[in-house]
Amino acid sequence: MKLGLTIHSCLLYFFCFSYLSIPLVSSKTLIAPAHAQISPSANGFEQTKTPDFDNLISKANKYGTVRVIIGLRTNFIPEGRLATGLVQSQRTAIAQTRNAILSKLSTYKPTTITKFQTIPYFAAKLNARALTALQSDPNIISIQEDIAVPATLTESIPVVKANGSWESGFTGAGQTVAILDTGVDSSHPFLAGKVVSEACYSTTDSTYQSTSLCPNGSLQQVGTGSAVNCTTTIADCNHGTHVAGIAAGNGPNFSGVARDAKIIAIQIFSRFNSTNQCYPLPAPCILSYASDQIRALEQVYNLRSSFPIAAANMSLGGGNYTTNCDASYGNLKAIIDNLRSVGIATVIAAGNESSINGLSFPACISSAISVGSTKDGSSGGNADEVSSFSNSASFLSLLAPGEVIYSSIPGGNYANFYGTSMAAPHVTGAWAIFKQRNPSASVADTLANFQNTGIPVTDPRNGIQKSRIRL
Numbered sequence: 513m514k515l516g517l518t519i520h521s522c523l524l525y526f527f528c529f530s531y532l533s534i535p536l537v538s539s540k541t542l543i544a545p546a547h548a549q550i551s552p553s554a555n556g557f558e559q560t561k562t563p564d565f566d567n568l569i570s571k572a573n574k575y576g577t578v579r580v581i582i583g584l585r586t587n588f589i590p591e592g593r594l595a596t597g598l599v600q601s602q603r604t605a606i607a608q609t610r611n612a613i614l615s616k617l618s619t620y621k622p623t624t625i626t627k628f629q630t631i632p633y634f635a636a637k638l639n640a641r642a643l644t645a646l647q648s649d650p651n652i653i654s655i656q657e658d659i660a661v662p663a664t665l666t667e668s669i670p671v672v673k674a675n676g677s678w679e680s681g682f683t684g685a686g687q688t689v690a691i692l693d694t695g696v697d698s699s700h701p702f703l704a705g706k707v708v709s710e711a712c713y714s715t716t717d718s719t720y721q722s723t724s725l726c727p728n729g730s731l732q733q734v735g736t737g738s739a740v741n742c743t744t745t746i747a748d749c750n751h752g753t754h755v756a757g758i759a760a761g762n763g764p765n766f767s768g769v770a771r772d773a774k775i776i777a778i779q780i781f782s783r784f785n786s787t788n789q790c791y792p793l794p795a796p797c798i799l800s801y802a803s804d805q806i807r808a809l810e811q812v813y814n815l816r817s818s819f820p821i822a823a824a825n826m827s828l829g830g831g832n833y834t835t836n837c838d839a840s841y842g843n844l845k846a847i848i849d850n851l852r853s854v855g856i857a858t859v860i861a862a863g864n865e866s867s868i869n870g871l872s873f874p875a876c877i878s879s880a881i882s883v884g885s886t887k888d889g890s891s892g893g894n895a896d897e898v899s900s901f902s903n904s905a906s907f908l909s910l911l912a913p914g915e916v917i918y919s920s921i922p923g924g925n926y927a928n929f930y931g932t933s934m935a936a937p938h939v940t941g942a943w944a945i946f947k948q949r950n951p952s953a954s955v956a957d958t959l960a961n962f963q964n965t966g967i968p969v970t971d972p973r974n975g976i977q978k979s980r981i982r983l
Contacts, residue, residue, distance in 0.1 A: 565647060568657060572640040575719050579624065581803060581843045582646065583654030584609045584632040588846060591630060592853025606632045609651055616649070617642050624717065626803050630810055631846035635803040637717070654842060660722070660789065660799035661830045663694055663751045663781065664861045664872070664933040674769045677945050677983040684770025684944035689759050690812045690824040691937075692805065693752030694798060695725070695741035695779035700753060702761040702768075702920040703775065708819060710739035711811050712779040713804040721786040725779060725798070732807070739777035741922045746783060746796055750921040754929055755827050757920035759937035760944070768919070769941025773822070776815060778808040800828055802844060805874070809847040809858065816854055822947040823857040823881075825940040827933035829872035832865055836907055837876035845877045857881050857955045859940045861932035863903035868974040871905050878907070881943075881959060885914025885935040886969060886980050896980055898971040902932055904978075910962055911969055911980040912938035942981050 572578040586609045591599050610627060614634075620642035626635040635658055638646070646652050677683070688708065698707040712726035712733040725742045726733040742749040760775055761768035781798040784790050790797035805826070812824045838845050848858045862884040863872025875882035885902040889895035898904060899915055914935030916928045939962070946958050953961075966979025 565643075565655065568643055568655065569640050571657075572638065572643055577623070577637045577639050577719060578643070579635070579637050579658035579717065579720065579801070579803070580643070581633055581635045581656050581658050581806075582613070582652060583656075583842055584613065584634070585651045585653050586632045588632045590849040590853035592850065592855070603629060610634050613646070613649065613651060616645065620645065624715075626807065628806055628810060628847070630813060630850055631806070631843065633806070633843040633846065635806075637719075656840075656843065658801050658803045660720070660782070660784070660801045661828055661873070662793065662797070662799050663748050663828045664830075664864055664931055674941070674945065674983055678771065682945050682948050684760060684773030684822075684941065684948055686820060687770065687822045687944035687947050688774040688776055688819040689770065689822055689940050689944050690776040690778060691752060691756045691759065692778045692780050692808045692812075692824060692826050693755050693828070694749050694781050695739050695752045696756045696775065696777035697741050697753045697920070697922040698739075698777065700757075700920045700922065700924055702757050702763050702926075703753070706756075706760060706762070706773075706775045707739070707777050708774045709776045709815060710734070710736060710778070711808065712738045713807040713811075714779065714782045715801050715804060716782075720784070721789065722782040722784050722799070722801075725781055725783055734811075739779045742779065742781060742783070742798060744922055746798055747793065748798055750927070751827070751933065752777070752779070753922050754917075754919045754927070755825060755933065755937045758917060758934060759825060759941040761920055766918075769938055770944035773941065773944040774819065776812065776819065776821065778811060780804045780808045802841075806843060806847050809844075809851060812856065813847065813850055813854070816856065820947070820951070821856050823859050823940045823943040824851065825859050825937050826874065827861045827931075827936045829861060829863055829874055831873045832863070832867045832870040832903070833873060833876035834870040834905065835876075836878040837873055838878050841874060841877060844874050845879060848877055848879050852879050852955045855954055857943055857958065859883060859936050859943065861936040862908055864901045864931050864933075865903055866901050867903040867905070868971070869905055871903050871908060875903075876907075880909075881939060881955075882907070882909045883932060883936040883939045884908050884911045884978065885932045886911045887915050888913040890916055896967055896969045898969060898973070899930075899932075901930070902935075904971045904974055904976055906976055908976070908978055909959060910939055910966065911935070911978050912942075914938075939981055942983055945983055
């Protein structure tokens with residue numbers, strides 16, 4: 513199937529998460545459901561030790577420090593729902609609370625501090641004494657480990673009816689999609705002239721044996737060339753270029769879904785040299801910290817006035833969550849909600865663990881658009897069969913082709929990949945086409961359209977029926 517060599521690691525992307533890290537926060541300490549104002553209880557971080565918090569303390573004692581993302585006690589409403597004058601007031605309140613906490617923490621010498629500008633969270637590397645001080649602070653509502661997760665055409669294009677939209681004049685022109693991944697080879701002929709903005713958010717941390725993959729070696733780089741794909745001598749560094757091609761590639765013989773859309777490329781992976789961190793993949797490997805994902809999504813949010821952004825694509829993740837995971841990952845949910853409030857969807861691969869009752873993180877976040885994989889008939893079997901590797905759950909948003917997808921890889925080449933990593937950018941591209949037709953459509957409106965007009969596909973493993981996108 514053009515725009516899908518089988519990539520065995522794509523099938524491993526989501527499998528290996530459970531070996532890498534676990535969320536380290538009790539769900540009752542985190543934030544409110546989707547689109548609700550966060551008004552935390554008055555009891556702080558519950559004022560008691562939880563087993564998860566003990567795990568953080570244990571890790572800090574063992575290694576000296578631990579990377580965490582800290583939730584602040586301050587009211588928060590997604591900025592798109594606020595009156596213009598209140599946006600800065602909310603940001604100021606967040607900054608004041610954060611700075612007060614950092615002032616208290618200064619005694620414990622925190623390092624690697626990342627201040628998120630639009631959501632009530634910040635990231636830092638803390639020792640056990642600092643963690644203990646935060647646990648009893650009434651201005652803290654959550655402390656979660658900054659985990660790192662791995663990355664997860666022509667036949668597929670007629671299946672989703674993108675070619676029919678092209679014939680009607682809808683090609684994604686005037687729209688932009690953000691690809692948060694392993695970087696993009698913008699010099700590839702399939703992607704020539706498409707990349708309009710680049711950034712890199714990556715992390716060097718000797719404790720976690722991670723190294724930044726930003727071209728200049730820093731933890732952050734913005735500008736031309738900053739989102740170039742990581743070196744393909746490391747497994748899976750071709751992933752982002754493949755994903756970008758599915759969403760918006762344009763070639764003389766075949767194209768991606770939104771062939772005339774532009775691309776914001778953001779590299780969010782770091783190199784890990786630890787066998788323990790990479791297992792079951794060989795070291796070195798590439799993984800993405802949650803804090804780098806949040807920084808990248810904030811960059812997308814900040815670019816909304818410069819480009820008409822339809823959607824941000826994240827083909828990464830891991831673990832298995834049988835219900836929405838908003839309570840466990842309030843930090844990522846907050847920035848996804850900010851994007852959603854201004855009409856930008858966050859499209860995330862459902863995961864490749866063959867789960868019949870759960871989705872990977874961060875696809876499990878309720879305000880994300882989660883995408884499972886189907887066959888398109890080109891790799892054996894019938895079109896519109898749910899892929900055997902695809903995660904499935906009652907709260908999955910959509911299905912899209914994800915088997916043997918032929919798309920661009922670095923160096924001017926092409927290859928076939930499998931995975932929900934390939935299904936997600938089909939939806940991202942479709943989102944751009946729909947937004948070209950309906951520029952004012954909300955995320956909820958667009959999702960409802962795809963769910964109502966798609967082809968119903970029943971997963972025989974669990975009897976759950978979901979819509980496979982059709983333009």
